[in-house]
Amino acid sequence: MGSSLARLLSTVDIFSQDAPVWTVGAIAAKLGYTRATAYRYVGELCDAGLLTRIAQGAYALGPRIIELDRQIRHGDPFLRAGERVMQALLRPNRGQVVLLCSLFRDRVLCTHQASRDTELALSYTRGRPMPLFRGATSKVILAWLPERRLTRLFLENQAEIRKAGLGRTREEFLAALKTIRRQGCSVTHAEIDPGVIGIAAPVFDGERSVIGSLSIVFPEDRFPKSRADRLAAELKRAAESIRVELGKLAEAPRREKGRSRKQHTPRSRGEISVS
Amino acid sequence: MGSSLARLLSTVDIFSQDAPVWTVGAIAAKLGYTRATAYRYVGELCDAGLLTRIAQGAYALGPRIIELDRQIRHGDPFLRAGERVMQALLRPNRGQVVLLCSLFRDRVLCTHQASRDTELALSYTRGRPMPLFRGATSKVILAWLPERRLTRLFLENQAEIRKAGLGRTREEFLAALKTIRRQGCSVTHAEIDPGVIGIAAPVFDGERSVIGSLSIVFPEDRFPKSRADRLAAELKRAAESIRVELGKLAEAPRREKGRSRKQHTPRSRGEISVS
DNA sequence: AAAGAATTTTCATAATATGAGATAATTGCA
DNA sequence: TGCAATTATCTCATATTATGAAAATTCTTT
The missing domain is CATH 1.10.10.10 (Winged helix-like DNA-binding domain superfamily/Winged helix DNA-binding domain)
Known part of the structure; x- marks a missing residue:
């Protein structure tokens, strides 16, 4: 223990x-x-x-x-992988903010953010933990978590999950997340900040495990409703390209034997034992 | 070991x-x-x-x-203690920057900074290690280090120390630092950034040990030469007030016995063993 | 100077970190 | 699909080392 x-x-x-x-x-x-x-x-x-x-x-x-934080700001591979696509998602005069978030323990943390023009007054900025059951950013990560972990989370956070409208029973909870999974992304209205709309897509490491999410956040009145679908698709593509970038890193560092070959995905780290 | x-x-x-x-x-x-x-x-x-x-x-x-860095930005006691005096040191239209630095291992790290108007293009920003033997910020910390540590530092960094003009022998090195100690602060010209003047005063924890420095940095052409002495005095007073603020923290957290009494200064942490 | 409190050190003992090797999981390639 | 190669985890006996108690030291206060 x-x-x-x-x-x-x-x-x-x-x-x-x-x-x-x-x-x-x-x-x-x-x-x-x-x-x-x-x-x-x-x-x-x-x-x-x-x-x-x-x-x-x-x-x-x-x-x-x-010092370590500075190192992250300057050369974090997750940020590196996201930098370009995050910038590409910014359109002028929309007041939007793009966020890159990480799953850590049982929390979602905003680790990087990009914005242009006016900065949206977000209550959750870099380094601040997000509520696990509210907001597109977190929900889309939940949606891809393995069932065992979701079961534990449900049991430990029943009240909060119900309040967030994610279901009263384990089955309802899993079903709600399945819906998001089918859509491939999550869209939410004012769940974290009033008057703010967020869309988020999951970011994976190797193949199967979610490690975070990429999201874009708009002030309600400037949200391009008609282009919502196109935007979501763009977000998904961006998230996918981060996965690909990260995948390359698995081979980048020098191996001890001088060979370079792909590694497999182990039991996800950061999972807290249920014992 | x-x-x-x-x-x-x-x-x-x-x-x-x-x-x-x-x-x-x-x-x-x-x-x-x-x-x-x-x-x-x-x-x-x-x-x-x-x-x-x-x-x-x-x-x-x-x-x-x-996440921890955010915690530091929001509530670090060292920053808290320095915040007010750092702001007070800023005068409009001078382009100066105020830095709060920490000694850590054998390096000096800029941990906080405050500026107004235009920000000076400093090569050393928050989180970046400063060279130990160049710049007012570092020198003023060196000046108050215990002799044993200085001796070790001299032996390990002879070449660099000579290049920085701090002496060719241990005695010269110690003498150079003694001069700074007598002055109570250090003033340097373009030792880190070209065309930049820096003044620094030491910051102490309890009573005797240096834990960092407070410095103010000007573009050469806007440096108020005539008021240099007054500025240095102001800086020293500010550093002293940080010490006082920090001193209060020693008693703030609840003690296990419910008593509140001063503690003494132990062998300084962060000292690297010479073995 | 002496008492009192905060640190550090010492040391015997129990706890646990360690490496070797077995096992399982995953991927690449045929 | 199966086999080989490789990565990751697990098991376990053993040596290492972390631990608490108490002594010694250092510093503060009276």
């Missing part, structure tokens, strides 16, 4: 918006560590730069995170 | 601008892990969100980093 490795890493998780500063004692108390262990963990995490001393005995998230 | 904990964390370090994508095999080869161990590490790091599968068998930095 609790390996040292996982424990060490999860220590970072207690640093939140509401509690950005922790003393060693508080960490030990919160996580049930001995003081000595807490000091050791904090020490390791500080050495790695994930945490940093901010004052006497007080720690906060460290500068390495900022 | 190499604890599992440290090994796990340092796995992230091979992901760089030049090598943003790694296969498990390549990781194992590079770091001397068994394949099984490499899979385990990658698995743990993916669960933590620090890494993510980008394609079949290929991994890149994960979305959690983006």
